[in-house]
Amino acid sequence: MRWIFLYIYFVFYMIRTTFFKIKLSYIRRNATEQEYEAAVHKVIFNWAKTMLRVIGVKVNVKGMENIPKDTCVFISNHQSNVDFLAIMGTIDKQIGFIAKKEILKIKIVSSWMKMMHCVFIDRNDIRKSLMAINEGVDNLKKGYSMAIFPEGTRSKSSNMGEFKKGSLKLATKANAVVVPIAIDGGYRLFEDVKGKLRPGVVNMSILEPLNIADLDKEQKMNLSDILHKKISEELKLIKQD
Structure with a gap:
């Protein structure tokens, strides 16, 4: 029964997606960039x-x-x-994720991720990876937070x-403020049941920020x-174990 409901919701959401994109396109033409980004x-x-809520996931979060x-x-x-949803649905902040380039093939997903200012990494191409890192640094300068x-x-x-190795280059190159997050439980709701999704609890803890600019050379290394x-x-x- 849950899967029927999820399927109906997914179809309904796909229809709404078209409406939202039309609406956002109108906002982009007739409003400021800040208003457009806020709407997205x-x-x-x-x-x-x-x-x-639809899946039945409760996120217990501390450290907001x-x-x-x-x-x-x-x-x-x-x-x-499920980690993506937990972060996106609890932290009310514009966040672009560092993602694998393979996601670009899923058009309905990648189109929204681009609007979120996500950055797509090609792990097999060093030059393109460096370009992606620079794109992420530019996003930070423009006011968009990133998640790695x-x-x-x-x-x-x-x-x-x-x-x-090198996964934090974006943060170090930008001398950014980094915020560690510990998250537990999502795999029980998806991966443990072979990707079928089930309701449950995810625990998430947001730790104190660390300003890379304040670190010495050894700490940065x-x-x-x-x-x-x-x-x-x-x-x-x-951990829920």
């Missing part, structure tokens, strides 16, 4: 919150007071595809993998290890 964010934020008013880079562990999953892929479990330790230690506290 409102649509996406409300969509993510609605999807969480640690989110800076200005732009920042969120650094999170990555267990599940440094593990590079879903763990599909409660375990946390190592951070990929070890930033990946510093953030990995902070997130892994917090993950132990919020």
